[in-house]
Amino acid sequence: MATLALASWATNLTYTDLSPSVVDAAVKSVYNWAGCAIGGYDQDAPRIAQASTQAFFGGPPTSSILGANGSISDAYADAQLAALINGIASHVDDYDDTHLETIIHPAGPVASALLAVAEWQQPVTGQDFLTAFVAGVEAECKLGLSVSPEHYDVGWHITSTTGSVGAAVAVGKLLGLNTTQMQHAIGVAATQVVGMQEFFGSMTKSFHVGRAAQGGMLAALLARNGYTSSLQALEAKYGWLHVVSTRENATAYFDQLGQAWEIEKNTFKPFPCGIVMHPTIDAATQLHNASIEQGKKMSDVKNINLQVNSEVLVLTGKTAPTTGLEGKFSIYHAAAVGFLYGEATPSQFTDDVVNNATVVSLRKKVNVTTDDEKFRTDQATVTVEFEDGSTIENHIEHAIGSLENPLTEADLKKKFVDQVSKQIGEVRAEKAYAAFTGIGNLTNVGALRMLY
Amino acid sequence: MATLALASWATNLTYTDLSPSVVDAAVKSVYNWAGCAIGGYDQDAPRIAQASTQAFFGGPPTSSILGANGSISDAYADAQLAALINGIASHVDDYDDTHLETIIHPAGPVASALLAVAEWQQPVTGQDFLTAFVAGVEAECKLGLSVSPEHYDVGWHITSTTGSVGAAVAVGKLLGLNTTQMQHAIGVAATQVVGMQEFFGSMTKSFHVGRAAQGGMLAALLARNGYTSSLQALEAKYGWLHVVSTRENATAYFDQLGQAWEIEKNTFKPFPCGIVMHPTIDAATQLHNASIEQGKKMSDVKNINLQVNSEVLVLTGKTAPTTGLEGKFSIYHAAAVGFLYGEATPSQFTDDVVNNATVVSLRKKVNVTTDDEKFRTDQATVTVEFEDGSTIENHIEHAIGSLENPLTEADLKKKFVDQVSKQIGEVRAEKAYAAFTGIGNLTNVGALRMLY
Secondary structure (H helix, E strand, O other), X not given: OHHHHHHHHHHHOOHHHOOHHHHHHHHHHHHHHHHHHHHHHHOHHHHHHHHHHOOOEOOOOOEEOOOOOOOOOOOEEOHHHHHHHHHHHHHHOOOOEEEOOOOEOOHHHHHXXXXXXXXXXXXXXHHHHHHHHHHHHHHHHHHHHHHOOHHHHHOEOHHHHHHHHHHHHHHXXXXXXXXXXXXXXXXXXXXXXXXXXXXXXXXXHHHHHHHHHHHHHHHHHHHHOOOOOOOOOOOOOOOHHHHOOOOOOOOHHHHHOOOOOHHHHEEEOOOOOOHHXXXXXXXXXXXXXXXHHOOOOHHHEEEEEEEEOOHHHHHHEOOOOOOHHHHOOEHHHXXXXXXXXXXXXXXXXXXXXXHOHHHHHHHOOEEXXXXXXXXXXXXXXXXXXXXXXXXXXXXXXXXXXXXOEOOOHHHHHHHHHHHHHHHHOHHHHHHHHHHHHOHHXXXXXXXXXXXX | OHHHHHHHHHHHOOHHHOOHHHHHHHHXXXXXXXXXXXXXXXXXXXXXXXXXXXXXXXXXXXXXXXXOOOOOOOOEEOHHHHHHHHHHHHHHOOOOEEEOOOOEOOHHHHHHHHHHHHHHOOOOOHHHHHHHHHHHHHHHHHHHHHHOOHHHHHOEOHHHHHHHHHHHHHHHHHHOOOHHHHHHHHHHHHOEEEOEHHHOOOHHHHHHHHHHHHHHHHHHHHHHOOOOOOOOOOOOOOOHHHHOOOOOOOOHHHHHOOOOOHHHHEEEOOOOOOHHHHHHHHHHHXXXXXXXXXXXXXXXXXXXXXEEOOHHHHHHEOOOOOOHHHHOOXXXXXXXXXXXXXXXXXXXXOHHHHOOHHHHHHHOOEEEEEOOOOOOOOOEEEEEEXXXXXXXXXXXXXXXXXXXXXXXXXXXXHHHHHHHHHHHOHHHHHHHHHHHHXXXXXXXXXXXXXXX
């Protein structure tokens, strides 16, 4: 009875059920998402999507397109368009959040739908917003746990395949659906399965997140008006869990709703790219400094040898990326720029940098060996071998940004302000940081956009 | 190279490539779709969907909501909303068309997207419209053949899972995408997999068709503006064919594009319900007359015994339907109303009739045995046993509406006019019939709506 269990738990959830640690994790997830959505808006994917669709998503402009830096009227759209564009923008840099057990990036689909609806259906309090957000994140992560790793191994992009249900639960919660309506909303969302891994490295990867936000929101709105789906959408023989996974007995995780909180396990990316490359980047950026201290030049490098988990090549094995988006899925590019620049920010994943001659030359010197016995996905050893025969080496036991080695609040603030400043300047970025970190105290989340 | 093969074939297709038989099949498919879209608009599913979404799909009202019977301004919407509502309305009665080898109902996703875009991007000639329509139908049916029956057996609703790609190819063709853009459009469409069988018997079944039309249209529009996906979206390891099917070597059917025309194998439903019930209904409606000739009363019936293929119970095994939509997936209801009324039109699949005491009583007397050796899915034997021990029996070798026993043009006209008259009256229905059957001669399909 997974569908009923989820619907019943979500409709009954109250803010008082959320521990301070859950609230803290939720607020971090929301402002990390907002920073990504603002910073990512400068990419082609959200811009093209907006240009292509604003002819029809032309309803009343109630909801923010977060990164749009024009007059207030330019920066608002109807709730469906805002959800699509914020969803794309928040994911296009691959800089968002990660629930590591499932590799779900939870905030994107949920927050993109939820903020758009909260602005449309004013006033929504900050507490109600966070409660609905947590409901949506728990929904998608429990779904993900129920089908992991088989679902991902088949080729699905789990963030969006579970994200539409997460968005439906969050929006349904905000709209006050009853349990039966919530079951129907889960059904309409579950039948829209968006996202395959073949599209990693293209604009379609981030489209998945925006489309999941739209589809989930639509599901909740339809269910509120009496649209019917199924009361057993998840567990039925021809329902979601069976159709998109080979996993048997997949529903046990729903018994743990409200006991084990997945939002507390959310992590935040220090580097804007596929997360399995993070330990390598962590190691390579540290070696950049070591190499400078030893007076080495880039032209002295003979090889950069990586030892990593085999998932690294499965997910990020592109040897010759030609665009910034492809660079985000190239372990060769990641190791090269990490070592060359000593950092890996959005600036290291542009089309220009991916095609820079020095970067291309260094990328060709990167060799990868995999060993699943010795290396988990958050571990890596990087060895740089110089022409003179000397080497420097660095082993990462838990990559920065992992649960064991998380970003600090100062790191998260720097990440937010760096991204947001690019779009709206530093003064407004600081105000936006204050606004989003204080979201839980607002009496009307719809007024948040006026605070920066 | 399935993606390239499909994109290249579709972009190069011209009206002169279509034989008279292909054109004839396309025109029939289009007007049968239009009749269903107009007739089905009176149901809850399209009405609720329209009420739930018109707040955001509020762009310029360029495109017809076919069944809306108000002033012209009420009956138009933006292209995305029109595609959604016409897609839902055309499928909600389960009265549309069927490509029997794949059980795809091809016209719904393709025509719903295509007409909306043709009206938006005036002028589009009738010949260009039909060429694009055929491209879309061939795309979805070749995809379906490539993964049948494994894809359907998993639980997917194949009409919509292939339909988004069909809609993308059709709209992309109309918009004049080049081959590379078409490949990207196929990718954005393929990653949106909508539709599972768990939702049969609910409003979500027809939502699948409308959402596939929207998603495919969106894919073509994004690709036109430079949105990137993958050039190998269908055949790649983590692309469509692999992710949604267990079938190996799935791409051979794409070599036959332009040689074997799937549109010529499209059939049209004589009864508004799951197609595997059609042989039983065909038999039962004939037995209604035989029973009257013998002076029998309904109260004399002891049992109605069906011998059918096992797929009948898999897909339409609902023993106690409570809504009209559920009745469309109940072989028990189908046999009962077929025998009781001597016909099975939309009037026999309303909530009222499904809950009618006589119908319920007769339904409980229906017994089903399956035998896949003796019965294909278009075959059935129905035996009515009376209280006095006498029986009447009827065997159907090829159900009415099958390829071997198709509806005549007169049948198709009656079906169209009956459905359309309900919504807009008989005079306008006759005009609409003339307009849609003459679609190939129009210099501007966008003006079609003014002809009735």
